[in-house]
Amino acid sequence: MAKFQDWAETVCGVKFKRIKDKPASQVQLFLGLWWDSFSGTRTLEERKLIQYMDMLLEFSTRKTLTLLERQQAAGRLRRAIMSMPPGAGCLLANIFALMVGLTVAWQKRRTTRKERQDYRYFYDILSLNLGRGYFRTDHFKEGPTVYSDASRSKKYTGGGWCSSAGPYDWWRYGAAAAKKPIDFLEGDTVVQCVESQGPSWRQKWIPFGVDNQSFEKSAEKSWSRAERLNLLLKRLFVLQIKFDCLIRFFWLASEDNSMADPLSRENGLDAFLVEVQRRAFVVPPAVLQGMPDAGRVRTLDMSAPFSAADMAAIVALSRTRVDMAELSRQLPAIVCIQSRIRGWLVRYPLRACRLAWANTCAIREQEHDDGFEPFRMCTYGPLARAYLRNLAFVPEKIPEKNPSGPKIPGFIAARGGHKTVRRGRRGSGLKAAVFASMLGCGMTMPARDGYSAQQASVPYPRAILYDGLPAQYLPLMDELMGNRLAVKSMGKVDIAFEKYWKPVTMIS
Known part of the structure; x- marks a missing residue:
């Protein structure tokens, strides 16, 4: 890092505030x-x-x-x-x-x-x-897609939702609830869906389509100036903690919301069933099924966004305190120990394979300039197999032949023709205990001891997306790779590339 900062200051004129640098951890x-x-x-x-x-x-x-x-x-x-x-x-x-x-x-x-x-x-x-x-949620899996809608008129006010997992629900609002604004009814439909399906959404993120921009935009920024919508957002926040799920809202045009819209209308169930079958919304092997109390009259409780039962469920999810300062001091030692163990896992089977190869070559009087081929009786772990597969074997010096007797390895002849069996290694129990304790940590540590963590963990060759790609798909690949930045941002990157980077490459 220090060399890069020196180069950036000398060549590009970019200075870093080195007083804020921290060692990697x-x-x-x-x-x-x-x-x-x-x-x-x-x-x-x-x-x-x-x-x-x-x-x-x-x-x-x-x-x-x-x-x-x-x-x-x-x-x-x-x-x-x-x-x-x-x-x-x-x-x-x-x-x-x-x-x-x-x-x-x-x-x-x-x-x-x-x-x-x-x-x-x-x-x-x-x-x-x-x-x-x-701060990252990549351990959450994608859940079913959900659409919801609500309608409000003098004759009928109702709401409904449907899920690609199969369940759907619809209801009619009571006289007092029917007087609420439409954005509140849209949000209440979302809350009702999460309350019903939340237990089946644990450790999942849910794509949720809403055709009301007022509520959808408020849910994206997590707050609203309208107190009625803020009450619903507090309720959704509590439900996400309670059911350990994430709701990701997206706006859905009214014309595209052709499945949930009939559920919010009077006598719209038949139109909903026809539309779901036409669009093949339910993912097999799931089966379309209505909730047991579908078609009920729904009343609203505006007293509080969470109840005592909700708080009790959240208390059950409470966790113990972790001393992060102490953990930050312990982790570097764990990293070093694990890296040494990984190096030992690679080097020890390599020595055994070399010894087995030398013995076999001495007995069979073969040439030893071939590529690496492990001895069949040699055992080595998965890390060594992934690593040794890409290595070229350099044979060690072969013991000299015995001119007066049968051709046997020199270290066996030195012991009177009898191979000595070693019962164990000094400190092997301690090494096994340390190795087992490190594996129990379940962590992935950086590569050390001169070998690559990629080679030691992934038994596949490195690949590039552009290798073997047909020529007609190259523009599409460039477009997909360029989508990581917006159009204006990519324009700035191109300007910086032409103005600063190309002159630097020409100088070097």
Whole structure:
């Protein structure tokens, strides 16, 4: 890294702030969070966690707060949200709303009951997850696609949803619920679907199509200026924690939502069944089936976004505290030990194979300039097999032949013709124990000892996407590879390439 920085400063004129450089590690402290690349989690510093929880507990009982205190709370809670599931931004909506109109830091404004409830609920969530959450979700598998819709008119107001896994549901809203705005009814349909299907969505992310842009955009940014939508977003946030799933919303045009739309209309069940069969929406071997209480009259409970049963379910998912500072000191030693074990796994079978090859060649009086071919009786592990497959064998010096007797290896003749059997190795029990303990960690460590981790773990040759690709597909491949950046961003990259990189290559 230091050489690259020197080259960048000398050739390109790009300077780095080296005082901020840190040695590479799998657990790093950055922006007040411990980033663990093994488990894919980020954790609040312990001192910050205690500070934030004390602040939340105090603010949940305060009658007034100044603009400065609200700004500090918003900044701290924004960092704490990074350790929570997506959708936690809805807990900051009331804080930002009450800062509007305040211009001087010492100006005060009374806290509302909803704001104090948000502080208390934030405190409860931090006390349960202890400031630790995922920053990557690639361990979640893709779940079924879900479409939902709601309709509102003087004659009929209803909602419904359907899933590619087979279930579908529809209902009619009661007299009081029918007076709600359509964006609220669309969000309530989503909440009802998650409450019904959430237990089957654990460790999955769900593509969820909604044809109401007001609710869909609010769900993407995790908060809304409308209190009615913010209430629904809080409920969705609780359900995602409760069922350990992720909801990824996308906007669906009304013309494309031809399956869920009939479910929200009066007497639309027959049209829904015909449309599902026409579009082959349900993925085999799933079977289309309605919920047992489909067609009911639904009433709304606007009292709170979560109940005591929800909190009890979240408490059951609470985790124990991990000392990240201690873990960051232990991991480098684990990395070194595992890398040495990997090197030993490769080198020890190699010596055994060389010895077996030398003995066989001495007995059979063969030439030894062939390629590497392991002896059949030699045993070696999967790491060595993946690595040795790509090595060219360099034979060791073959023992000299015995001119006065049969042609046998010299080290056997030195022992009177009898091969000595070694019963064990000194320290082999300790090595086996250390090796077993390292395998139990379940971690992937970087390559050491002069061999590649790619060769030691993947028994396949390296491949390039463009090798063997027909000429007519080259433009499409370039387009797909270029989609990693937007069009304007790719234009800037091209300008930088022509202006800076090409002159550098011509100089070198």
